[in-house]
Amino acid sequence: MSLRKSKIKSLAEAVADIPDGAKILAGGVHLSNTPMALVRQLIRKGAKDLEIIPTPATGLWVDMLIAADAVRKIHVSYIGLEFLGLAPNFRRAAEAGKIEVVDVDEPTIFHGLRAAASGLPFVVFPPIHLLTDLPKVSPQVYKSIVDPFTGKTVVAVPPLQPDVCFVHVAKADIYGNGLSLGGRHMEDIITKASKRVILSAEEIVDNAEFCADPTRTTIPGVLVEAVVHAPMGAWPGACPGVYDYDRPHLLEYNEMAKKNETSSYLDRFVRPHADDTAMIAALDDEHLSRLRMAR
Amino acid sequence: MSLRKSKIKSLAEAVADIPDGAKILAGGVHLSNTPMALVRQLIRKGAKDLEIIPTPATGLWVDMLIAADAVRKIHVSYIGLEFLGLAPNFRRAAEAGKIEVVDVDEPTIFHGLRAAASGLPFVVFPPIHLLTDLPKVSPQVYKSIVDPFTGKTVVAVPPLQPDVCFVHVAKADIYGNGLSLGGRHMEDIITKASKRVILSAEEIVDNAEFCADPTRTTIPGVLVEAVVHAPMGAWPGACPGVYDYDRPHLLEYNEMAKKNETSSYLDRFVRPHADDTAMIAALDDEHLSRLRMAR
Amino acid sequence: MGDYTNSELMAAAIARELSDDDFAAVGTASHIPVCALRLAQRTHAPNLWFLYGGSGALNSKAESLVEMAADFRNLAGAEYRTPLQDIIDFEFTGRFTTLFLGGVQIDRYGNMNMAAIGDYAKPKMRGPGTVGLAFTASVRKVFIYVQHHDPRLFVEKVDFISGRGHSGPEELAQHRCAWAQGPTWVISPMGVMDFETPDRRMRLRSVHPGVTVADVQAKTGFELAITGDVPTTAPPTAEQLQIIREIDTSGVLRR
C-alpha cells in the first residue's frame, strides 16, 4: 500500500518554477484574503514580465508587483486601494505607458474566468458594453456577433485562463482542501479557471477536520498543486475570521507609494527576508496580535 | 415604522396562481430534496399543460405529474427513478407520443438555466454535441456558429427560464432565507434563473438563526416569493440531514406505475387530502419516524 | 448646520428616495449610502434588501459603519453571504433595483468615467477602472453618489464612458436592457440632482441647507437644469437622526 502524498511546500518552493511572463491571478476581494505572502515571494524571486489577471476588485498586490518592476501587462476592472483611493504605482505606470493596460470591467473578468473554469469557448453578453467606450479601446475583447436564436446583436467576450492562481484561506490540509471563513467569493471559479493553483493558509489542519463537514470546504484539494503554511499570509490585508487589515501599515504603504518610494518600502519590509516567516517575525508582535484579536 | 412582511403561505395558496401551461422546475437531485409537497399540490389543483424544465437528473415528480395528465412538454436530460430504473409513466407517455419530448442533456439544461440566471443571451459549447444525435433531433436547441476569436465551429445553446421553481430545504425563515443541510447542488442557479421561486421547508426557524452564520445560508430570501411549511415535504424521497427516502413506498409506487396504476396511487395517497398536512397525518407515524431516525 | 452633519443630511436624503421593494447594492467608500439603506429599512422600507459590496453581506447589521465595504465584519447579522457570481447575476438581470455608483468624471447626462482623464492613450489621470459601471444599462435605477462637488468632477463631457447615462437615446433604445432606467438621482455634499427634464439633462432637485443654487452651479462644469424654485434638502427628522446614530455607533458620519 502506498501513502497519500502531502502537497505542502515552502513559500520559496511554491513559486520557484513560475516562469517570467506567466499569467498570474491572486484571489481575494479588495484588502480581504489577498495572498500577499505568495505575492511577496514572487517579488523576492525577482519575477518579471507578468501578465496580471486580477479579480474584479483588487489593488494592493498589483500595485506592489508594479513597483517591483514585475509587470508587463494588466487586465483592468478595478485597481485601487479601496478606502485609501487610487493605487499609486498602477496609476503612475499606466500614465507613463510603462505597462500594457487592457481596459475591461467586472463582468468581463468574472465571466472570462468562468468561461475558462467551465471549458466554454467564449461568453456572450447582452449588448450593454456597446454603450460604453470599452469596445473602442479593447476591440480584441469585445466582438459584436449575431444571436442565432433571436437575430439580435450581442457581444462576445473571450475566456481568461491564468497560468497560476494564488488563493489564501484560513485553514487547509496537506492534500489541498481549503476553508475560507468569510464564505465563498469567487475562489471556486478562479481555482477551476487556472492551470495551476497554489494555496496559502493561516493554519494547516488535519484532513479529518474537512471530512467532518464537507459542505464547509470551500476549495477541493483535487484542484490544488501546492499548499503553503503562511501565517499572516494576507497581511497587511485582512483574513476574514482570523485578523483585521493593518490600517497603520496600509497608510504607511500608501504614503510611500504616493511619493514613489515603494521600492524603499520593499527594501525595508520584503526583500531583506528570505521569506515571509522571517518578515513576520521581524514585525511588532504586539501590534499584530491586536489585529488578530480584533474580531 | 412599518413591519417586515412574512412570506409564509399555505401549500394551496402557494400554487394557487400557477397558470396551466406554465414552465415548471422542481429542484433536487434524483430522490434527494425534491419538493414533492408542492408537486402533489399541483396535482390536487388539477394543473394542465405544464412545460417541465427538470434538473439534469430527476424523475419521480415528473413521472407523477405525467400520470396526473398535467404535462404537455418536457426537456429531457435524465428522467428516471435512479436505482429503481426507468420512470414508467414518462416512458409510456413518450413512447405513445402523448407528451412533447425535447431531447437535450445535462450540460444543456444546466448551462441553459445558468444563462437565464446570469442574464446571458445564450451559451456557447465546444462542439462535442456535434458528435451526438442531439442536434439532429433538437435542432432548435443546438446551433453551430463561428467563434469570432478563433474561427472554429462551436455550438450555441439557448437560455432556459422557468416561470416557477420549487425548492425544498431543511430550514427556512419567514422572509425566504433557506438552508439545505446536504450542501449546495444547483439551487443557487435555479432560484436565480426562475421568474418566481416557491420554497418549501421542513422547519420554519427564526431569522436570527440565519443571521448567526450567513455563510451557511443556501438560498437568499430576496429571491423567494413564498415560503411553505411542509414537514416531510420531500417524501417519499429524502431530505438530506432530516430523513431518508422511503424505500418500501418507492417500490410500491414503482410497481403501481409499471402496471399503469399511478392514477390509483394518486387516488389513494394524494387526491383524497386537501393538502400534504392531511396526507402525512394519514401515513403510518412509526414508519415515518424510522425514516427520520435513520441518519 | 444645526445639530446634524452634512453626511447625516445626505444619509437621510438618500433614504427618502428608497422604496420598500428596493434591492440595492453599494460598492467602495459607501458608509453614507449604507447608513441610508439601514435607515430606510428601519423606517418606511422594512422589506428593502441591500448588498454590502465586497463583503457579500446581504442585509448587514454590522456593529458600526466601516470604511471598507469588503470588510468581513460587515457580515455580522447578515442573512446571506452573496458570492460574486450572484452579485454579477443580479447586476445583469436587473434584480438590483438600485445601484450606488460614482466616477472620476460625471457629465450632464449622467455619463460616468472611471477609466482615464484626458487622452486615453496618454492619460492625465489614470482612474481605477470601469468595474461595474456598464451595469448602468442593466440595473433598474442608478443612484450616483459622490463625496465632493467640483467642476473637475462634474464636467461638460466625460473623456471616457464607463457607465452610460442618458445621452444618445437611439443607442440606448437599441442596447440598454428594457427595464433599465439609467441614472435617476445624484447626491453630492451640495445638493440632490435628478434627470427629470425632457432631454434627461441633470436638474438641480434640492440644495442642502446653507447652499445656494448659485453655489452649486459655480461648482458644476456644465449648466444645471432648473425647474421653478429649487427647494432645500429636508433635514433629517429627530427620529431619523436617532436611528442614524444607532446605526453609526462610531460616529463616522459626525466627523
Add this chain to the structure above:
Amino acid sequence: MGDYTNSELMAAAIARELSDDDFAAVGTASHIPVCALRLAQRTHAPNLWFLYGGSGALNSKAESLVEMAADFRNLAGAEYRTPLQDIIDFEFTGRFTTLFLGGVQIDRYGNMNMAAIGDYAKPKMRGPGTVGLAFTASVRKVFIYVQHHDPRLFVEKVDFISGRGHSGPEELAQHRCAWAQGPTWVISPMGVMDFETPDRRMRLRSVHPGVTVADVQAKTGFELAITGDVPTTAPPTAEQLQIIREIDTSGVLRR
C-alpha cells in the same frame, strides 16, 4: 466461482485499471465502481480522487455501499461537497480522467445510447435520456460499466448516439476535445473489453472465471475482436477481498 462473487471480481478488475493520478466520477447504480475506486485508493492509488454522483461527495468514506449515488449519506467522511456546477466544469474541461458511463445500447465502437431504442419518432423503448454521455468527447477516458450482457445491449449499431465512441475518426478529430481518448474499457458480468485494435473496434480483453470466449460472443450482438489467447480476468487477491469487504459492510456485492 470460489470465495468471491462476480460483483467482487468486477470491483477488483476495475480497480486494477485505475491509476494513482486519476480523478474519477460515477453516476447512478454504481456500487461496484465505487467499491473499485475505494479499493484502488486503499491499495495502489492513494492519490486518486473520486466524485460520488448526485451526492456531490468527493472522496466519500460512506459507511456502506448504498443503492443510490445521490444519497446524502455518501457525504460521510467526504472532503468536499461538489456542486453540480463543479461537476459539469470538470466534465467539460477534462479534469475528470475517468468517467463511468453506460447505456441501453452500446455498439462495437463504444457508441452509447440512452435516449431511445427503435425509430426515434416512435420509439420501441424510451430511455431515460442522454444525461452526461456527450462528455465522452471531453473527459480523458471513459469506463463503460454495465450490469448485464446480452445482444439487446451490445448491438451492431446504436439507434441513437448519446455518447460518441470511436466511430467516424474524421469527425472525432474535428470535434472531440484534444485530450479526450473516448471509451477505454468496458466491463460486464461476463468479461472486460477494450478498444485496442487498429480501427478501435471492441476487443475482448479478458473473460471472467467460468466464462468462455464463445459465451461472451454469443451474448454480444456484434463480432468482438480477439487478439491471441484471451486471458481469464484475475480474481481478487486475498488482500483485495479483505478490503472490499471492509468497504462493503452491508454485503451488497455478495448478494
